[in-house]
Amino acid sequence: MSATATRARRRPVMFAAAVATATVMAAAALATAPGAAAASAPLAGYELSWGIKDSYRNYVTGPYTKGTFTVSDGASQADGNGVFTFTDGQGTYDSTNHTLHLAFKGTLVSESPVHGFKRVMSDFQYDSATGILTADLTADDGPTQQDVPFAKVAAPAGSDMSGLATILTTEAGTFLGGSNYAGAAGDPLSVVKKPGTTSPSPSPSDPETTSPEPTSSPTTSASPSESETGTPSTSPKPGDSASQSAEPTASTSPSASTAPAPSKGDIADGRLTWGVKDSFRGYVVGPVAKGRIAASDGASQASGNGAFTFADATGSYDTEAGALSAAFKGSVNFKGHQGEGEGGGYGLDLTLDNVRASLDGGSGKLTADVTSLGEKSPNVVLADLKAASAKLTAKGDVITVNDVTATLTGAGAKAFGGFYDKGTALDPVNLSVALTKGAELPSGNGTSGGGSGTGGTGTSGGTGGTGGTGTGGTGSTTGGVGSTTGGIGGSMAATGSDIPVGALGAAAAATVAAGAGVLYALRRRRDTEA
Known part of the structure; x- marks a missing residue:
């Protein structure tokens, strides 16, 4: 036009x-x-x-x-x-x-x-x-x-x-x-x-920020969204990310104590909010894995298949050195690719617990115990952390550090079955720790309340067409997952060592390509390894 x-x-x-x-x-x-x-x-x-x-x-x-x-x-x-x-x-x-x-x-x-x-x-x-x-x-x-x-x-x-x-x-x-x-x-x-053209090059300054209400509406059939949870989200998502709940950026609750908190000591309480990766959450409950997510033992999940909050922090801090180390209670389990028949096992069964975060001068690690298909690998460093500031400042006897970038490590990549490469951006980490027993943590922090939560099972879409070798996996015009690596497969099997423990990484792709029969082969392999 x-x-x-x-x-x-x-x-x-x-x-x-x-x-x-x-x-x-x-x-x-x-x-x-x-x-x-x-x-x-x-x-x-x-x-x-x-x-x-x-x-x-x-x-x-x-x-x-x-x-x-x-x-x-x-x-x-x-x-x-x-x-x-x-x-x-x-x-x-x-x-x-x-x-x-x-x-x-x-x-x-x-x-x-x-x-x-x-x-x-x-x-x-x-x-x-x-x-x-x-x-x-x-x-x-x-x-x-x-x-x-x-x-x-x-x-x-x-x-x-x-x-x-x-x-x-x-x-x-x-x-x-x-x-x-x-x-x-x-x-x-x-x-x-483009260089070499002669038309005027006006230099705009701030244009009006209001935009006319869109009136045109394209055809509604569409490809899968980047985070399908079974129930479409109505909340916009900022940035190459994707799904984040509103989170406070600073503590606004005054401490019950009038005396300033010491510069170093033990953490009295705290919580950490982290979504792992929005596209992974969407995949688990989506039309391919058809799984569920459960948070327990003090962890909770925000509504709409949102981020997880791990509570009751313990650890230590040193504001002068800009360092803290905190461990949090709570467990999150992801299940998907269930086998056919009554009591069919899951091809994807991953649990993260004993989540710990450390920061020193603005850099740190996110660590967790990883259990995949019954095999537990303790102390897996899942992500490298980077805060916006090297300083840790207490307000109202609370240290709050939000929007900490989390980048997948090599051990973390193995924990995700190789479907995410080392260096992939994960969901940001938000944490608040109380330095005294009387200090009140900020409300919310990305959750919809305490207790345990469960992500729903995604609805299945139509069967995809045939592509490559074999029949294409279950598809949908409204389901699926986008990610920085083009989707996620199934396996969470990995340890902090160089040897993976449960061979599910290639299995999820095989599930999509070859059907549910692969899940039984995986279960047999697990029994053999055990």
Whole structure:
């Protein structure tokens, strides 16, 4: 669709830089373009780079979906399943209202014969006035929806339109395959002028942040969402993550004691909230594993298949050294891939307990005892931790450290059966520890209350098509999992050593490929090893 046809949708946004220069160039252009709108200058030679969302790309090309991305008509994709670039951006710059509107060439198709979906995206257009990125969308063999609001784009900083934050719209969530995408943070978006072109390069400043309510609605059949829990989530998820409950960033509860807490000593209480990995939780209760999640012994799980909270911390702290070491009560069990027949065993049976976190100067470890298919491996270092600050500050006799990044270790990768690589980002860790018995911990911290919780069993989708060798696994147009590694298979069998203990890693993929019969073979192997 041409920029002229969509000009009526623009509304004023101030440009702080290059306005005078752009105005002069616009006037010169208008002198040679009779009949053009007043103070409007043509733009050409722009490129738009955007990856939609990394977890969606990894889901499409992952081991269960076995899908592909195809680019044409001027679009391209970076190596390693990277971001997409749309070219030949043309449009107008209105020097009176200080807005620009650009339309880009390129068609992008995501498709999976196994899960039976095809999504076509084209005619991406960026409007700095509304802060909206639109596209023409076609789902499967349905009609093409024109100019569908696909993402809300953050305001540029001066003349720099690179790395702009994006939020996927409700329409995008429907099109991509699940409500979990709606309102989620997409990949950063960049609009740059290709070298060698001569049209004006206006430099926008903060555009209006309000966006028109989307009105277009694409076809509703869709590919699996990045975290399917059996009950669609209605809460947007921020960032390449995915599922997080609202968590306090600081303690607001005063201590019952008026005396300041000592700089070092024993931890009186505390809790740690961690979701392990949102895509893994979704996989366990989703249509492939058809499993369940249970939190017990002092651990709890937030509603909507959310994060886990481990309670009753013990340990020590030293605020002067910026160090703490805490152990937490609670156990979380994941079960999936149950064999057929009464009393059929589970191909995936993983328990995490005795969770411990340590920080020293902002860096640390997350450790747990891992039990897979009955084989227990104590003291497995699952993740490397990195806090935003090297300091530990007590407020109200409570130390609170939120949004600690957790990166999968080599031993942790074995605990996940090799389906997540070492270095994969896990869910962030949030912890609060009380330094005195009278101190009150922040409420919530990502949970929906104490006690034990159980994640529901996901509903099964339709049977996937045949792909590769054998028959494709159970698929669904609304189920499934996205992740930074393209989904997760079944095995949690691993130890802190170099030798895995339960051979389920390849088994989950085999379950999808060959059916439930593999589960019995796994059970026999476990009995043999025992």
